[in-house]
Amino acid sequence: MSPPPRPRWxxxxxxxxxxxxxxxxxxxxxxxxRWIGQWPEIVQLLFYVAAGVAWLWLLPMRRMLSWMETGRWRR
Structure with missing residues (x-):
């Protein structure tokens, strides 16, 4: 029986x-x-949806999750 894995920081x-x-x-x-509130509601909606999706590409989420699992920063 193998020992339990050590917790990873x-x-x-x-x-x-x-x-x-x-x-x-x-x-x-x-x-x-302040500026976005002056836009028409549909444009505001599109902006906030785009901003919500864009952070996945702008921030290195895939690499961060890979690093958390393996300890290596992969491309």
Missing amino acids: QKPVGMLAIVAMIVLWCVAIASLS
């Missing part, structure tokens, strides 16, 4: 980093609300 650090990135992204987008 990458998982809690990665989770905190992901939460921090989400908070920073939300603050950045919300800081634009």
Whole structure:
């Protein structure tokens, strides 16, 4: 019987980093609300949907999750 795996420090650090990135992204987008609020509602909706999807590409989520699992920053 093999010993249980040792806890990895990458998982809690990665989770905190992901939460921090989400908070920073939300603050950045919300800081634009003064100008975005003047746009027509449909344009606002499209902007917020695009911003919600775009953070997945702008922030290195796939690499972060891979690093949390393996300890290597993969491309």
